[in-house]
Amino acid sequence: xxxxxxxxxxxxxxxxxxxxxxxxxxAAGAAGWVKEYxxxxxxxxxxxxxxxxxxLTQPGQHANTGKVIEPLAPSVNxxxxxxxxxxxxxxxRNCRWTIGRECTADEKADFIAYIKTQ
Amino acid sequence: xxPYTFKSVLTLLVTATLAMSSAHLAFADDDDDDHERGKxxxxxxxxxxxxxxxxxxxxxxxxxxxxxGLLPPQAWARIMTPDALIDHYGDDAxxxxxxxxxxxxxxxxxxxxxSQQMIPGGASNPSATSGGLPRITESAEFKDEHDExxxxxxxxxxxxxxxxxxxACHQKAAEGNYDERWIDIPGHGPWRD
Numbered sequence: 001x002x003x004x005x006x007x008x009x010x011x012x013x014x015x016x017x018x019x020x021x022x023x024x025x026x027a028a029g030a031a032g033w034v035k036e037y038x039x040x041x042x043x044x045x046x047x048x049x050x051x052x053x054x055x056l057t058q059p060g061q062h063a064n065t066g067k068v069i070e071p072l073a074p075s076v077n078x079x080x081x082x083x084x085x086x087x088x089x090x091x092x093r094n095c096r097w098t099i100g101r102e103c104t105a106d107e108k109a110d111f112i113a114y115i116k117t118q
Numbered sequence: 119x120x121p122y123t124f125k126s127v128l129t130l131l132v133t134a135t136l137a138m139s140s141a142h143l144a145f146a147d148d149d150d151d152d153h154e155r156g157k158x159x160x161x162x163x164x165x166x167x168x169x170x171x172x173x174x175x176x177x178x179x180x181x182x183x184x185x186x187g188l189l190p191p192q193a194w195a196r197i198m199t200p201d202a203l204i205d206h207y208g209d210d211a212x213x214x215x216x217x218x219x220x221x222x223x224x225x226x227x228x229x230x231x232x233s234q235q236m237i238p239g240g241a242s243n244p245s246a247t248s249g250g251l252p253r254i255t256e257s258a259e260f261k262d263e264h265d266e267x268x269x270x271x272x273x274x275x276x277x278x279x280x281x282x283x284x285x286a287c288h289q290k291a292a293e294g295n296y297d298e299r300w301i302d303i304p305g306h307g308p309w310r311d
Contacts (some may be wrong), residue, residue, distance in 0.1 A: 043208075064209055065181040066279060089214070097210040 023106065029114025032107060037099050046098045048111075056118040073118035081115060165294035170224040176217055180209065182285045184254060185294050186228035193252035194225035202251055255281040267309070277304035 034054065036045040044050075051069060052060040057076045060069035074080045081087060091111065095103035103111070165185035174183045186194065196202060198218060203211045213221070254260055264281060272278045277286065284291040287309070289300040301309045 062180055064207070066283065067179075067181055085214075093210040093212055096204075096212075 024109035024113035026110070026113040026117045029110035029112070032110060033114060040100065048094070048098060050098070051094075056115060072115050074116060075118060081112065087112065165296065166228065167294045170221070172217060173221050173224050176213060176221060177211075180211070181282070182292055184284070186225045188254045189229060189252060189257070191226045191229040194229050195222070197251050198222040198225065207251060207253075253282075266311070267303075271303050271306050275303070275305060 033048045036047045038045045046063070050063050052072055056073040057071050059071055061067070062069060071077045072080055091108050092102055095101065095107070165187050167185070177183050189197075197206075198221065200212070200215075200218065203213055203218065255264075260281075272281055272287075279286075284296075287301050287303045288296050289302050290297070298309065298311065303309055
């Protein structure tokens, strides 16, 4: 009886919970991270690695000002991904600057999923 | 509120006000000293330290948080429009309206105060870039102070790259201290006029 109830609950929760949390794909985020985008104004192609580097546990460097950017990986920088407003702000700015448009919700979720694993 | 508490609050307020006034006097004295030594120009003067946490966080995360007194208020106003922030010297520095308003107010207020105090005759050249945003490095005062420095030490120096990186050479730029004794050009050393 107990077992039936557990199964029923499990099936129900699978149906009820939104699919979004599982849609975020760290592998897609990782691929997007290194993808280079040509720039309309003739400047060098950009990717996320332009400023943040490929290894998220290491510091990055702002492409224009040279200012050091603290590592994005939560494993070495626990402050990362703890402030929703900050995440929104930087994804908006950096997607526009790098890709030339705002990222879609899926793209943003993938980036965050990837960063989380680092 | 009991009369006793009221009195304490009043005492505290008066004390705080007096403390602030003396701090201001000390700052003014400093300027006078500079004038006496013949160092009354802009960059050898001290810039008021940056004291707004939001400004330091939002602008300082990408570059040195330039002291508000380094540009006149109308220049900051142009830099801080929503459109200008989207293309901020080639970068996207867009802000929420709330943060933008807070930072604009801080820059505007302090720019007015400091530029009147520091720059004889008022504002530096607000504009200079043809159609672009104002730049500290294009003000007459800036050029005057930096015209003898060979480009190889700055734009040709990978550790400096640009005249915009004040703190690459001015060791205490972030504290608003541009005094010559704190200049150390990477790969070159101190600079004496």
